[in-house]
Amino acid sequence: MQQGKNRKLFLGGAAIALIIALTASYLLQRDDMKGFIKSNGRIEVTPLDISTKLPGRIETILADEGDYVEAGQVVAVMQLDSLEAQLEEAKAYFQQAKHNADSAKAMVAARMSDKEAAEAAVSAKESQLYAAERKMKRIETLVKKGATTEQEFDDQEAYTRVLTAEIATAKSKVLAAQAAVDAAKAQSVAAESQVLAAQATINRVNADIKDSKLVAPVKGRIQYRISEPGEVLGAGGKVLNLLDLSKVHMTFFLPTQYTGLLVEGENDGTEVRII
Structure with missing residues (x-):
């Protein structure tokens, strides 16, 4: 009885397989294929x-x-340990460079002030010379009229020559002050370049950190x-x-x-x- 049941199952499975095969063959041979x-x-x-x-x-x-x-x-x-250490080092260098740049700017301002003071001294001496020369001319006129002595004229003339020499010295100080201004400006430019270089280093290390991800x-x-x-x-x-x-x-x-x-x-x- 069990054998008969197995035979029926086998025949049923074979029938299903045959139907599937025929269906597939039909589909493959249809006009739309x-x-x-x-x-x-x-x-x-x-x-x-x-x-x-x-x-x-x-x-x-x-x-x-x-x-x-x-x-x-x-x-x-x-x-990232090494890169992070490099970044901290670059930031410290940037702060130092920025401090140096600020100091350089202050030095430029100080040297400019020194130059202005030297120029003011020249102007003051030139004003004194102008007044001394006018006084000397008046004394010269009085000497010709016999109203004063030639010694007074000689003294005034000597004073005028002293003022002329002092003006020359004051002008040389202006030139020295201008040279100091130029040097301070050059140092300021160099300091600003160091700031830019430090910032570039920070940017590069940040880029390396980004690329490490x-x-x-x-x-x-x-x-x-x-x-x-x-x-x-x-x-x-x-x-x-x-x-x-x-x-x-x-x-x-x-x-x-x-x-x-x-x-x-x-x-x-x-x-x-x-x-």
Whole structure:
């Protein structure tokens, strides 16, 4: 009795398989399948390596094989201790350079003040000389009239010569003050350059820190973890391999007898269906 039951199940299964086979044959031979060529091929995705820009040790990897990641997502971080120390050093140098630049500006202002004082001294001596020369002319007139002595004229003339010499000295001080101003301005320019150099160093180290955080260049799927945390890599060392899902293509193998029926680039409605 059990054998009869098994025989019935076998016959039932065979009948179902036959129906499926006939249905598939019918579908494949239907008119709407005419013109289709059955063959095989492979789907390929463009792989991308996520690599280091700078040499260093891998601190952590934030993505595993098979994970989907977005463009710009951080997937690995390199060790940052050395770069962070460089950043602190650069910031300290920047503060020092800025202090030096401020001091240089103050020195320029002081030297400008010294120059103005020297120029004021020249003006004062020139005013005294002008008054002394006028007085000397008046005394000369009085001497000719016999109203005063020649000694008074000689004294006034000597005083005038002293003022002339003092003016020459004062003008030399103006020139020295101008040279000091020029030197102070040059030091100020150099100090400002040091500030710019310090800021550039800060920007460079910040850029290196940013580059030490490896990001996915495009949206895709992690295929391989090439390296592991703790490994030391050189510049360009590969950490992860990413499949760019926006660039998927298929290699289709066409039977030889059909190759002459297709023209590359022809817009004739040719299409590929994956079944």
